[in-house]
Structure formats: structure tokens, C-alpha cells
Amino acid sequence: MNGIICYYSGSGNTKLAVKYIKSKISSLDFELCDVVRDEAPDFSQYDVVGFATFTDFGGAPQYIHSFFDTINPQNHGYAFLFNTYGFLSGKTQKSLAKLARSKNFEVLCGHSLHTPESYPPMRSRNKNFDDSPNQKELDKFDEFIAQLDDMLAAIQAGNKPGIKPIKIGLTGALFPSFSRTRAKKDFGKQQVDINLCKECGTCKKLCPYRAIELAPNLVFDHGKCRGCWSCYNHCPEKAIYTKKFKGEWQYPKPSQQLVSKLETKQI
Numbered sequence: 564m565n566g567i568i569c570y571y572s573g574s575g576n577t578k579l580a581v582k583y584i585k586s587k588i589s590s591l592d593f594e595l596c597d598v599v600r601d602e603a604p605d606f607s608q609y610d611v612v613g614f615a616t617f618t619d620f621g622g623a624p625q626y627i628h629s630f631f632d633t634i635n636p637q638n639h640g641y642a643f644l645f646n647t648y649g650f651l652s653g654k655t656q657k658s659l660a661k662l663a664r665s666k667n668f669e670v671l672c673g674h675s676l677h678t679p680e681s682y683p684p685m686r687s688r689n690k691n692f693d694d695s696p697n698q699k700e701l702d703k704f705d706e707f708i709a710q711l712d713d714m715l716a717a718i719q720a721g722n723k724p725g726i727k728p729i730k731i732g733l734t735g736a737l738f739p740s741f742s743r744t745r746a747k748k749d750f751g752k753q754q755v756d757i758n759l760c761k762e763c764g765t766c767k768k769l770c771p772y773r774a775i776e777l778a779p780n781l782v783f784d785h786g787k788c789r790g791c792w793s794c795y796n797h798c799p800e801k802a803i804y805t806k807k808f809k810g811e812w813q814y815p816k817p818s819q820q821l822v823s824k825l826e827t828k829q830i
Contacts, residue, residue: 621653649680750790
């Protein structure tokens with residue numbers, strides 16, 4: 564049986580958690596696919612696919628929606644869903660389930676993990692959640708992985724796995740759904756401080772929407788940009804800024820406390 568986990572990770576929180584899932588699963592050795600940087604997989608070659616992302620404005624990011632647009636409807640296959648979130652998970656699990664089912668995947672289960680907030684506007688309001696996940700949340704995460712492992716073992720044995728309904732809770736149900744253009748509107752048109760910019764190319768390399776060019780100076784294509792804050796968070800010189808934010812509240816990589824909680828010798 565073959566399995567793959569396709570993930571979209573802006574700050575690295577989701578990637579770290581996905582590696583943790585992979586390390587804890589004993590019944591199947593999952594391949595990992597970064598949907599931004601790796602070649603799109605042939606899903607017909609996999610029996611089980613994991614779809615993982617971070618929450619963006621209460622749902623799956625625009626990039627994940629675009630990624631699913633490239634997937635052909637499947638004749639078979641199971642899927643499980645995973646997302647990280649800072650402030651609220653919102654309807655992310657529901658939106659992921661809808662996307663997966665639209666491609667004929669049978670959804671086994673899903674889970675949302677509370678992690679530090681990577682969105683600078685929320686961090687500026689002291690909604691950083693840098694101590695997340697707490698022990699209770701970690702225990703629930705491990706419980707989810709164990710249940711998933713049991714389902715995979717059942718599939719390996721030729722049995723029907725016990726499907727777990729996708730639930731988002733009352734807060735997620737009440738949380739409003741935002742349009743996929745809301746993120747860019749909130750971000751605005753980013754600019755660059757030419758006195759700070761070293762033209763290192765980090766922002767261009769990490770931009771998932773290919774909205775940045777060095778020609779030879781830094782140029783933003785606002786028609787392509789979807790306001791993911793990747794360029795802002797990862798600029799080593801803090802040269803990229805917006806109307807409201809400059810040089811503060813970056814979250815370029817998983818915090819050390821998150822790494823210590825999710826690190827494993829098996830990764």
C-alpha cells in the first residue's frame with residue numbers, strides 16, 4: 564500500500580507537524596510532497612493521501628484551492644485531512660473535506676492542531692499563542708495519529724476502516740467564511756525599502772504565487788499576490804513592509820518550543 568502527504572506550509576509549522584505524523588505512523592511509510600516546491604504527484608499511484616495546510620482567514624488558503632483544481636477525479640483512494648491554526652481553525656476541515664470529496668476521495672478523518680500564530684497582524688495584537696499546543700492538545704494530536712494508524716492497518720488487512728466524521732465544533736461553525744480575496748485586501752500592496760534590501764532573492768524563492776521578480780530590483784506583481792505574508796515573514800533584512808507593518812511581528816520559522824514538542828529522532 565502506498566501513501567503520500569501533500570502539504571502547504573508557509574512558516575514551517577505545518578511541515579513540522581506533518582513530519583511528526585509521518586514519524587508516528589507504523590502501518591505505512593508516507594512520502595511527503597510540498598505542493599509549492601515539488602512536482603505534482605500521480606494520485607492514482609497512491610492508496611491513501613493526506614492533505615495538510617494552515618488555516619487562512621477561517622478556511623483553506625487560496626493555494627490549496629488552486630492545487631485541488633489540478634487534481635483529476637480519482638477512481639479510488641482514501642484521504643485524511645490536517646491543518647494547523649493560530650487564532651481559530653474556523654471551517655478549514657470542512658473546506659478541505661469538500662475539496663477532497665470533489666475529487667472522489669473517501670475521507671477517513673481529520674484533525675486541527677493549535678500552533679503559534681504566524682500572521683503578523685494577529686501577533687501584533689498579542690494573539691501569538693507561542694505556547695501552543697498545550698499538553699491536552701498534544702495528547703489529542705497523538706490520539707488522532709493513533710486512530711489514523713488503526714485505520715491504515717485495517718485497510719492493509721483488506722478491511723473497511725471506521726470512518727470518523729469531520730467535525731469543526733460550535734466556534735468553527737459560527738466563524739464567518741471569508742472570500743479568497745480577503746487575504747490580499749488585508750495585506751494591501753507591499754513595498755520594499757531599497758536601503759535595506761540586499762536583493763538576496765529569498766522572497767522570490769519562497770513566494771508560492773510567483774508574484775515577485777528581481778528585474779534587477781525587487782518588483783511585486785499585485786495581480787498574482789494573494790497576501791500570504793510569506794515575503795514579509797521571511798525577509799532577513801526586514802526590507803518588505805506594508806501600510807501598517809514594517810520590521811515587526813515576523814514569524815519566519817517554527818518557534819523553538821514548537822520544535823521541542825514535535826521533534827522526534829525518527830524524523
